[in-house]
Amino acid sequence: GDSVTQMEGPVTLSEEAFLTINCTYTATGYPSLFWYVQYPGEGLQLLLKATKADDKGSNKGFEATYRKETTSFHLEKGSVQVSDSAVYFCALRANTGNQFYFGTGTSLTVIP
Amino acid sequence: NAGVTQTPKFQVLKTGQSMTLQCAQDMNHEYMSWYRQDPGMGLRLIHYSVGAGITDQGEVPNGYNVSRSTTEDFPLRLLSAAPSQTSVYFCASRPDGISGNTIYFGEGSWLTVV
Numbered sequence: 001g002d003s004v005t006q007m008e009g010p011v012t013l014s015e016e017a018f019l020t021i022n023c024t025y026t027a028t029g030y031p032s033l034f035w036y037v038q039y040p041g042e043g044l045q046l047l048l049k050a051t052k053a054d055d056k057g058s059n060k061g062f063e064a065t066y067r068k069e070t071t072s073f074h075l076e077k078g079s080v081q082v083s084d085s086a087v088y089f090c091a092l093r094a095n096t097g098n099q100f101y102f103g104t105g106t107s108l109t110v111i112p
Numbered sequence: 113n114a115g116v117t118q119t120p121k122f123q124v125l126k127t128g129q130s131m132t133l134q135c136a137q138d139m140n141h142e143y144m145s146w147y148r149q150d151p152g153m154g155l156r157l158i159h160y161s162v163g164a165g166i167t168d169q170g171e172v173p174n175g176y177n178v179s180r181s182t183t184e185d186f187p188l189r190l191l192s193a194a195p196s197q198t199s200v201y202f203c204a205s206r207p208d209g210i211s212g213n214t215i216y217f218g219e220g221s222w223l224t225v226v
Contacts, residue, residue, distance in 0.1 A: 034214065043116075043202055043217035044155075089154065093215075100215055102147075104154035 002027040006090045006103035013080055013110050021075040021106045023064075023090035031092040033057075033066055033073040038087040038105070047075075047088070080110045114138050118203050118218035125193040125225045133188040133221050135203030141216075142208040144186040148172065148199040149220075155202065161186055162208065193225045 007022040025031065032051045036044040048057030053068035062077045073090060090103040116137045125131055137144065145160035147170075157170030161180040175197060177189040186205075190197060200222050206215040 041220075043219045045217070046214045049214060093213075099157065099160075102155040104152060 002094050002101050004090050004092055004101050004103040006106055010107040015112050016079045019077040019080045021088055023073045025071050025092050027094055029095040031094050034091040035075050036089040082110045085110050116203055116205055116216050116218040118221050122222045129193050131190050133201055135186045136184050137205040141205035144205045146188045147202045150199050195225045198225045
C-alpha cells in the first residue's frame with residue numbers, strides 16, 4: 001500500500017545551518033506530495049507541495065523537489081532560524097482515492 | 113476565517129467514561145477525518161467521511177464512533193475511554209476531487225485518560 005518514510009529525529013541545528021529532512025514514498029501512480037509543519041501546541045499547517053514529477057514546492061525559504069526516479073521529496077532550507085523549530089511531516093495523497101498518508105514526523109530544534 | 117474548529121482543547125477522562133470531541137468546518141468541504149497523534153507513530157487515521165451521511169473506518173477505529181449528519185460537523189465519540197486512548201486528536205477537512213488539494217487541520221484536542 002501507499003506509505004511515506006521520513007528520517008527520524010530529533011534534529012538539532014545551530015542557527016543559519018543547512019537543513020535536510022529526507023522523505024521517500026511508496027505509491028502506485030503519481031501521487032501529490034506535501035510537507036506539513038506543526039509548531040508547538042498547534043495543528044499541522046501546509047508548508048509546501050508538489051503535484052507532479054520534477055515540480056519544486058517552496059515556501060518560507062524551504063524547498064522540496066518531487067523526484068519520481070528516486071521516489072523522494074526531501075525538504076531543504078539553506079539557513080534555518082530559531083523560529084523554524086517545529087515538527088515536520090511528509091505526506092502523500094494518491095492520485096486515486098481519498099486518503100492522505102503521513103510520515104512519523106521529524107522534530108527540529110534550532111539553537112541560537 | 114475559522115477553518116476547522118475543534119473543542120475541547122484539553123480534557124481529562126476517567127477510564128470507562130464517554131465523551132465527544134466536536135469538530136466543525138466552515139469551508140464547505142465534503143471530506144472530513146479524525147486522526148490521532150502519538151509519539152513515534154505520526155498521524156493515524158481513525159475515521160473519515162466523504163460527505164453527509166457517509167462514514168468509514170480508518171486505520172485505528174476501535175473504541176471510537178463517528179457520525180456526519182451535516183456537511184459542517186463531524187463529532188468523534190469515545191464510547192468507553194481507556195488509557196490507550198490518551199493522545200492528541202486532530203480533525204481535518206479538505207475539498208474532494210483534485211489530488212493536489214491540501215488538507216486543513218484543527219488545532220488539536222489533548223486527551224488524557226486516567
